[in-house]
Amino acid sequence: MNVVVVESPAKAKTINKYLGSGYTVLASYGHVRDLPAKDGSVRPDEDFAMSWDVDAKSAKRLNDIADAAKGADTIILATDPDREGEAISWHVLEVLQKKRALKDAKVQRVVFNAITKSAVTEAMKHPRDIDMELVDAYLARRALDYLVGFTLSPVLWRKLPGSRSAGRVQSVALRLIVDRELEIERFRTQEYWTVDADVSAGGDPFNARLVKHDGKRLSKFDLGDETSAFAAREAVKAATFKIAAVEKKPARRSPPPPFTTSTLQQEAARKLGFSAQRTMQAAQKLYEGVDIGGETVGLITYMRTDGVQAAPEALDEARSVIGGLYGREYVPESARIYKTKAKNAQEAHEAIRPTSLARNPGKLRLEGDLGRLYELVWKRMIASQMESARIERTTIDLESADGKTGLRATGQVVLFDGYLAVYEEGRDDPDDEEGGRLPQVSEGAAAKVVSAKADQHFTEPPPRYSEASLVKKMEELGIGRPSTYASILTVLRDRAYVRMEKNRFIPEDKGRLVTVFLEEFFKKYVEYDFTADLEEKLDLVSAGELNWKVLLREFWQDFHAKTEEIGGLRTREVLDALDGALAPFLYPQKADGSDPRVCPTCATGRLSLKTSRYGPFVGCSNYPECRYTRPIAQGEDADGQSENGDRELGTDPETGLVVYLKSGRFGPYVQLGEGDKPKRASLPKGWSAPDMDLEKALRLLKLPREVGVHPEDGQPILAGIGRYGPFVQHNGTYANLSGADEVFEVGLNRAVALLAEKRAGRAGRTESAALKELGAHPADGQPVRVLSGRYGPYIKHGSTNANVPRGKEPSAVTLEEAVALLAEREAKGGGKKKPARAAKAKAEPKAAAKKAPAKKAPAKKPAAKKAKASA
Numbered sequence: 001m002n003v004v005v006v007e008s009p010a011k012a013k014t015i016n017k018y019l020g021s022g023y024t025v026l027a028s029y030g031h032v033r034d035l036p037a038k039d040g041s042v043r044p045d046e047d048f049a050m051s052w053d054v055d056a057k058s059a060k061r062l063n064d065i066a067d068a069a070k071g072a073d074t075i076i077l078a079t080d081p082d083r084e085g086e087a088i089s090w091h092v093l094e095v096l097q098k099k100r101a102l103k104d105a106k107v108q109r110v111v112f113n114a115i116t117k118s119a120v121t122e123a124m125k126h127p128r129d130i131d132m133e134l135v136d137a138y139l140a141r142r143a144l145d146y147l148v149g150f151t152l153s154p155v156l157w158r159k160l161p162g163s164r165s166a167g168r169v170q171s172v173a174l175r176l177i178v179d180r181e182l183e184i185e186r187f188r189t190q191e192y193w194t195v196d197a198d199v200s201a202g203g204d205p206f207n208a209r210l211v212k213h214d215g216k217r218l219s220k221f222d223l224g225d226e227t228s229a230f231a232a233r234e235a236v237k238a239a240t241f242k243i244a245a246v247e248k249k250p251a252r253r254s255p256p257p258p259f260t261t262s263t264l265q266q267e268a269a270r271k272l273g274f275s276a277q278r279t280m281q282a283a284q285k286l287y288e289g290v291d292i293g294g295e296t297v298g299l300i301t302y303m304r305t306d307g308v309q310a311a312p313e314a315l316d317e318a319r320s321v322i323g324g325l326y327g328r329e330y331v332p333e334s335a336r337i338y339k340t341k342a343k344n345a346q347e348a349h350e351a352i353r354p355t356s357l358a359r360n361p362g363k364l365r366l367e368g369d370l371g372r373l374y375e376l377v378w379k380r381m382i383a384s385q386m387e388s389a390r391i392e393r394t395t396i397d398l399e400s401a402d403g404k405t406g407l408r409a410t411g412q413v414v415l416f417d418g419y420l421a422v423y424e425e426g427r428d429d430p431d432d433e434e435g436g437r438l439p440q441v442s443e444g445a446a447a448k449v450v451s452a453k454a455d456q457h458f459t460e461p462p463p464r465y466s467e468a469s470l471v472k473k474m475e476e477l478g479i480g481r482p483s484t485y486a487s488i489l490t491v492l493r494d495r496a497y498v499r500m501e502k503n504r505f506i507p508e509d510k511g512r513l514v515t516v517f518l519e520e521f522f523k524k525y526v527e528y529d530f531t532a533d534l535e536e537k538l539d540l541v542s543a544g545e546l547n548w549k550v551l552l553r554e555f556w557q558d559f560h561a562k563t564e565e566i567g568g569l570r571t572r573e574v575l576d577a578l579d580g581a582l583a584p585f586l587y588p589q590k591a592d593g594s595d596p597r598v599c600p601t602c603a604t605g606r607l608s609l610k611t612s613r614y615g616p617f618v619g620c621s622n623y624p625e626c627r628y629t630r631p632i633a634q635g636e637d638a639d640g641q642s643e644n645g646d647r648e649l650g651t652d653p654e655t656g657l658v659v660y661l662k663s664g665r666f667g668p669y670v671q672l673g674e675g676d677k678p679k680r681a682s683l684p685k686g687w688s689a690p691d692m693d694l695e696k697a698l699r700l701l702k703l704p705r706e707v708g709v710h711p712e713d714g715q716p717i718l719a720g721i722g723r724y725g726p727f728v729q730h731n732g733t734y735a736n737l738s739g740a741d742e743v744f745e746v747g748l749n750r751a752v753a754l755l756a757e758k759r760a761g762r763a764g765r766t767e768s769a770a771l772k773e774l775g776a777h778p779a780d781g782q783p784v785r786v787l788s789g790r791y792g793p794y795i796k797h798g799s800t801n802a803n804v805p806r807g808k809e810p811s812a813v814t815l816e817e818a819v820a821l822l823a824e825r826e827a828k829g830g831g832k833k834k835p836a837r838a839a840k841a842k843a844e845p846k847a848a849a850k851k852a853p854a855k856k857a858p859a860k861k862p863a864a865k866k867a868k869a870s871a
Contacts, residue, residue, distance in 0.1 A: 003072040004110075005065060005092055007079055008816055009778065011115060014289045014296040015078070018117045019124070024072075026065050028079070029820060032058040033091045035146050042146045044560070048552050050143065054095070057823040065092065066101035074106045076127065081111035081349060082304050082483065083542065086131055087138035093130065114355045115289050115298030137541040140548035144168055144534070147556060151563050152522065159566070159574040160517050160616065169480040170491050171518055172531045176473060177498055177505045178515040180465055185585065187461035192221045193229030197236050197407060197452040199398060201243055203439040205450050208398060210236060212406030229454040239400035241407065241447040247395045251412075252388040255419035257308040257338035258351035258381045261482035262475045264303070267380070269468035270426035272372050273503070276467055276486035281812050282369040283352070286377075290366065298355055299364075300377055304483040305349040308338040310381070314353055318385040321357045326421060332387045353381040369812060383423035390416040394438045398447050411438040426468075464504035478532035494806050509632035513616055516581050517574070521566045525559065571611065578616075579609040586618060586632065601628035630663040650694035652701075659697045661689060670697040684721050684740035699744055704729070708748035710755075717751045719743045730755050774815040777822075784818050786810045797822050 004025040006012050016025040033052040035041040043049045054062065069075050075096070077089035089109055096102055108127035112119045148168040156166050195210035211218055213232045223229045259267070264283065268274040274282070283303035289296040310318075315335040323331050338351075354377060361375035391412050398407040413436070414420065441447075465473065471485050480488060492498045497511030507515070518526045525531075534555070540546035566574075579586070587596035587607065599605035605622035610629075620628040649659045649670070657673035668689040672679040681700040683689065704720030710730050717730045719737070726737040728751040735754035737743060772786040777797050784797045786804065793810040795802045795818045802818070802825040804810055 001072050002074045002076060003065070003068045003105075004076045004078050005089070007085070007088065008288055010285075010288045010296075010816060014115055014298070015120055017296065018120045023076075024068050026068060027061070028065070028088060028092055029058070029061055029816075031084075031088055031091065032062055032095065035142065039150060041150075042143045044147070044552070044556050048143055048549055048556075050139065052091070052094075055824075056827040057820070062092070062095050062099075066096055066099045069096055069101040069105060070103065072105050074108060075102065076108050076110050076124070077130070078110045078112070078123075080304070081113060081302055083134050083138050083141075084304075084483065085111070086134040090130055090132075090135045090138075113350055114301045115287065116355050119298075119355070133544040134542055136548040137538050140541050140551050141538055143552055144555060147552075147559070148525070151560065152525075155563055155567050156514065156517065159569070159571055160513060160578075160611065165495065166514065166518065167488075167491065168525075168534075169484065169531065170488050171514070172479050172526050172528065173470070173474060173488050174492055174497055174507070174511055175515050175519070175526050175528075176470065177465055177492075178507045178512050180462060181507050181512070184461040184464070187459075189461075190221065190459045191224060192457050192459070193223040193226070193232075193454055194457065195223070195229060195232045195236055195452060195454050198450040199241065199407065199409070199447050200450055201439070201441040201445045201447040203441070206396075206409050206411075206438050208396070208407035208409035210405070211408045212399075212404070215404045223454075226454075226456070229456070233452050233454040235405050236407070236452045237449060239402075239405045239449070241398045241400055241405075241449065243396060243441050243443050243445045243447055244399035244406075245395075245397040246441060246443050247397075249393045249395075250415075251391045251393055253391060253418075253420070254388045255336070255383045255386055255423070256380070256425045257336075257340075258310055258353050258384045259377060260306050260308060260340070260351060261304050262306070262471055262485065264352055264377070265471050265482075265485060266468040267376060267426055268373060269466060269471075269503075271376060272369075274369070274373070275489070276471060277490050278369065278809055278812055279373065280486045281814070281817075282373045285370055285814065286374055290364075290370065292359075292364070299359065299374055301350050301353050301355060303352050305352060306340060306482050307349050308340045308351045310351055310353055310384075314350075314357075314381075315385060317357050318382060322382060322386055326386070329416075330387050330418065330421065332385070336385055338384070351381075352377055354378050357381065379423040383419040386419035386422065387416070389414060389418035389420045396438060396441060409438055411436055413437045464506060466503050466505070470505060477528045478535050479528065480531075481535070509616075512585075513578065513582075513632070516578055520577050520581055521569075521574070522562060524562075575609045575611060575616070582609070582632075599626060599628050602626040631667060649692065649697050652698060659694055659701070661692050661697065663689070668692075670700055672701050684726070686740060703743065705744070707746060707751045710752065717748070717755070719746055719751070728754055733758055771810045772813065774813065774818050777819065779819075784815060784822070786813050786818070795821055800826055 002019075002023045004012075004015060004019065004023055005028055006015060006025060007028055007030050009027040009029070012025040012027040016023065019025065033054050035050060036053040041051050041053075043051075075093075077092060079085035079088040079092075086109075093107060109130045110123050110127050112123035145168050149165060153165040195213075197208055197210070198205045199208050200206075210232055213222070213235065216222075223232055256263075261280075265274075265276040265279050268279040269276070272279075280303065283300065286300045287298055287303050289298045291297075312335075319331050319335060354374070357378065359378075361371065361378050364374065365371070366374055392415055393412045394410070396409040398409075400406070463469075467489060470489070474480055474485060474488075475482065492505075492511070493500070496508055497514065498505045498507050500506070515526070537546060537551050541548045541551060586609065590596050597607045599607055599620040599622065602620060602622050602625070605620035605626050605628070607618050607620060607628075609616055609632075610619040611617070616632060618630050618632065620626040647661050649661055651657065652659055652672060655672065660671045662669055662671055667682060669680050669682045670692065679701055681697075681703065683692070683700070687696070704718040707717040707719050707728060709715065710717055713731070715731050717728055719728050720726070721740060721743055722734075724736075726740050726743045727734045728737060728746060729735075730751075733755055735751075735758040737746060737754075770785040771788055771793060774784040774786065774795075776782065777784050780798075782798050784795065787794055787796050788810075789801075793804040795804060795813065797818070800822050802821040804813060805821075
């Protein structure tokens with residue numbers, strides 16, 4: 001009997017069918033060991049010794065693998081064909097050796113780039129040993145990430161409270177986003193004008209742009225205002241033109257190569273709107289296999305790769321399919337061979353391609369994300385082996401009779417579409433497209449201006465990064481590896497360092513502060529070149545050209561000294577440095593020229609960066625006499641007044657007290673009067689400070705409002721805004737409202753109905769309709785579903801509930817992911833663990849009864865309290 005170990009249960013099931021009864025295929029469910037999240041897991045003083053921890057769910061799976069291995073002739077480690085896959089195989093082997101489960105069994109390492117019967121059976125014929133150079137590279141990377149995270153993050157927490165953490169690659173990715181935001185803030189728009197004319201030279205009119213005026217070639221900003229632009233327009237109208245030159249240039253556009261991990265994420269973001277994480281989840285399913293005609297077949301090759309080459313048989317099949325579908329003229333003379341241009345590319349694997357191009361996406365009828373992503377991969381591979389598109393670019397120059405005014409028209413036509421018949425690569429921020437077809441004109445022919453116009457334009461700042469453009473930039477700089485991009489971007493969002501608006505990254509205040517802190521005190525370690533150089537060294541470890549512990553020693557010596565140095569600084573020193581670095585952002589110049597650091601409340605204090613357990617904020621130097629505070633972000637209007645700053649809204653007619661709009665460290669709020677404990681109310685979501693007036697403020701300050709009395713018991717029903725949003729409440733029951741405005745509008749009938757629905761749902765334990773039915777749990781066959789809850793989507797199985805990870809699409813959750821999340825929840829004491837605790841508690845009285853005669857038992861109570869306090 002041979003035992004085969006792979007990562008996922010879906011993969012195990014498929015491969016078991018391919019190999020037959022002589023093999024037992026078991027799944028490790030990904031990584032089986034990791035460094036414990038505590039100090040001492042990597043010990044530099046012990047030559048970087050590392051302690052590994054096996055969690056509860058992995059322990060059971062490893063026991064199953066060990067039990068199977070004890071009676072096996074051969075153990076075949078068939079995890080993924082990359083650095084992470086090699087590491088998983090090494091971890092499994094280490095555990096089996098410690099359990100003494102191998103005995104006389106042979107251990108082999110097998111890799112395959114696609115999950116098809118031919119690929120798997122062929123791979124089994126070519127076993128090898130575990131590649132320890134790849135394992136060393138994994139160990140070095142894991143140790144580096146741990147040492148940076150567990151050494152730098154505590155410094156960050158102490159010196160910049162409210163910050164979450166810092167990471168070796170995540171901090172550099174965050175710096176890219178922050179740097180782009182700084183570029184946008186520093187950008188100053190500039191006006192410029194263009195003049196265009198519709199011109200006819202005996203045929204159809206065409207558009208031409210002014211390129212020469214008053215005898216001078218125009219640059220972009222030469223027409224800088226309306227006066228000069230209108231003068232140029234009139235010169236065009238008044239001139240007599242002739243065709244000075246006609247130039248036609250043939251051009252070719254070559255197809256892009258097949259997908260790598262990075263380019264797949266970029267194109268899926270542009271064309272499908274997928275996040276990097278969503279793309280990789282769909283690609284994983286396509287790789288592991290989809291049921292087609294009763295057989296599970298892997299549809300694409302391995303999806304974590306930076307190689308662009310394809311196997312010879314794949315190239316031959318592509319050329320055959322192209323000829324059959326599009327004709328022989330679309331097949332180039334020879335197959336296209338690509339080489340990657342990406343920095344640090346390893347090219348260890350093929351590009352991402354369909355395992356068989358004969359599986360046309362239109363015939364497969366895959367559902368949802370799988371169908372859309374497979375079509376993208378199929379089209380890209382087909383296009384990569386097609387003939388180039390042939391284009392003709394035409395330029396027509398027109399000159400006035402006096403030679404002082406010149407126009408130019410450009411256009412292009414596609415003479416042969418080639419690969420464009422199938423696929424055209426997307427662009428993040430497309431420039432103006434080339435003009436279309438131009439009419440046939442003769443050099444020297446007279447031309448007449450039909451009409452002319454002058455258009456005003458303004459320069460625009462560089463665009464914020466989208467997922468696609470950020471991944472592209474990281475790849476260009478050599479930061480991180482393609483397989484890590486999805487997790488890096490997810491971490492930045494989960495830690496609230498960035499937010500997404502219109503699919504673009506915008507840094508939050510805490511993200512900006514963390515970046516400035518690292519640039520001020522750990523500048524070397526967030527430099528793009530340093531991070532890329534470290535990646536190159538890790539690749540040298542993979543190639544066996546650098547010892548991984550030498551790499552760690554070189555890094556740790558300087559990094560440890562730097563963290564010790566910064567750890568010794570006082571928090572005030574750190575805040576002063578950040579205050580100075582952020583001054584243009586925190587205290588922008590006012591339109592009236594007054595000092596932006598003067599406190600707007602007391603007019604004598606100075607504003608500076610301060611900190612609290614909730615994070616940094618701007619406050620007055622006269623605290624506690626002056627309690628002015630505001631968040632880090634603070635816009636100003638044209639008059640230099642803060643959009644969110646303090647101002648009077650009017651006087652409350654009932655109390656005669658002044659109502660203020662103020663800005664605190666948690667955002668804008670309204671306040672009634674002054675004093676030690678004035679009544680306050682935060683602005684609800686969707687309400688902006690600039691739009692606040694006295695009426696709105698008084699409505700907020702009077703909350704909760706009484707809607708009426710409940711017809712059943714005469715008790716009041718209240719409407720208000722709480723921690724979880726707007727609500728109606730009666731006798732301990734809360735029901736959500738749709739928005740803040742409904743708090744002031746909801747009537748008695750609707751409130752009673754909402755409360756009744758809430759009580760009925762609670763009493764009957766009814767559940768909302770499932771967002772997705774995932775299937776039967778492999779352990780007990782009970783259904784596993786994705787449901788919508790009050791606090792977001794969650795996974796349910798029996799009495800166990802597990803949250804869907806933040807940023808994850810509920811519809812994208814797979815059964816395997818759900819099973820893992822549920823197991824993790826149970827391991828932490830959720831769901832099914834509760835009845836076990838109850839049973840244990842029920843049994844305790846019997847044990848207590850036996851021990852009743854022991855007189856010394858009460859004396860142990862103080863010790864127990866002490867142990868609890870020191871825990």
